[in-house]
Amino acid sequence: MKQPATTDADRASKANRPSMLLTNEENEQLFGLLGRRCQTQCTAVVQLYLTQSPAHASWVKKWTGALCFVKDNIRKSYYFRLYCLKTNRQVWEQELYEKLDVTKPRPFLIVFEGAEGIVAFNFAMEDEATAFMNTTTSTLHNRNRRRDDRIKRNSTRKDPPPARPPPVSNQNNAFDNTVTLRHKPSFGAPTA
Template identity: 40%
Template sequence: GAGGGGPDMSRMRGQDNSPSTLLSEQENLALFGLLERKSTTLASAVCQLYLAVPGNASQWTKEYSGVVCFIKDNPRRSYFIRVYNLQEGKQLWEQELYNQFRYCTPRPYFHTFTADECQAGLNFADDYEGEKFQAVIEEKIQQRHSRQEKRHNTGHHSTPDSGKRQCVPLPPPPTGSGSHGPAAPMGATSIQNPEITSFRYRSMPTAAPAPSAPAPDKKGKKSKQNAKKKLTKADIGIPSNFQHVSHVGWDPDNGFDVNQMDPDLKKFFNQAGITEEQLTDVETSKVIHDFLDSQGGLDAVKEVIRKQDAAPAPRPPARGALPQPPPGPPPSRGRQGPLP
């Protein structure tokens, strides 16, 4: 552009690039600087990339930690999911969106798709970033489908890339607690590393956690070159203790944190007759969390409470009431993971 520092400066400023909310402005600019010329990131998020590698496809193996971007690559006239390492300043992995690309979301924080070589999973540090990433990709897939429909209707048949790209049965998402029983082999699926258990309160400074429980053999599996190295902020641009936590203070390994719970949420649960025991039970809390998620999360709860406080209504509106979750398994099950 005129008076600027050439086209690269505008790329570095990231005018059209979508930043990650977990990265600082500097880190986002560094990320945008890694993009190829005339490429734009439409969504960026801190995450871990898991692959169900051939020969071991019954379980997830962690490949990389970094920032995932959904890229519009103008020179190649295509869209890509690319993972970058900010510390080393390089691209680690990519997958192009092909004709029959399907994007699946078995969990708000864990999304899967079929890559060229195997199944791939993105484990997001933040639910909201994951949801935004999903929305942008699905919008693009939808646009592509509409265009193909039009072409199809005018007689120009594109070659179908048929069925092999569907959402196939996959290993369960990595949860780390062993709460899904033998179906989730601890070895490669656990994300419950000592360094990533206390990511819950991002604003609270935390001392580097000591390796409390031995992380089952996953440590030595994919990172031989740095077997002992922890995820550091420099690696991915966020606090080193990486764990996905939804904005209602729930995590898949320990349920809801009743001590640090938002007062409105606590009030909401009390009114719905949900007990502390149910909130901390792994299986039951997941049902509650998924329901909350489907109703609009914490914002929706606050809205309900706000309306109650404004109006003299003795009870919350019926549609805001939580269904009684099914009785959970005995508390001992699924609680093997280290407590927060």
């Protein structure tokens, strides 16, 4: 069977989004680290900060690297993934959970509550911070809207009517089922 032709627009929508601060070679290196059937919707150069447990009162810089907003088609979810291009590996990951509350308190800073505490991305470029925030909020909005639509569809769906027993038919009986009583039945106490 012949595959449908892909247009330039199709290829562009499926293409990985590079960082403006990385060279073409660095972006290609990064795209090679994403994994099979993974696509970066947005890429930026950041410093990753986490709050320190148990009080979560101070920030600790954990990594500097290339942050990708990844659509993982195999795991059917979205992730923030941070890669170190010097060591050529992924160094941190956070799945976008359903009720993720992402804020942008500064033009270069995005903050949210992650699995390990409060997470902050300090962006090297404000334009990349804005693109990241827009991609994150639109993806979360679309996922929540689809979930709400699915819940609404399921709640308005009517239950099927109860099953009725099949009608009884005597068409296959060759005998007359008429009963003739020879005496009148007695419903009183039996006699001995």
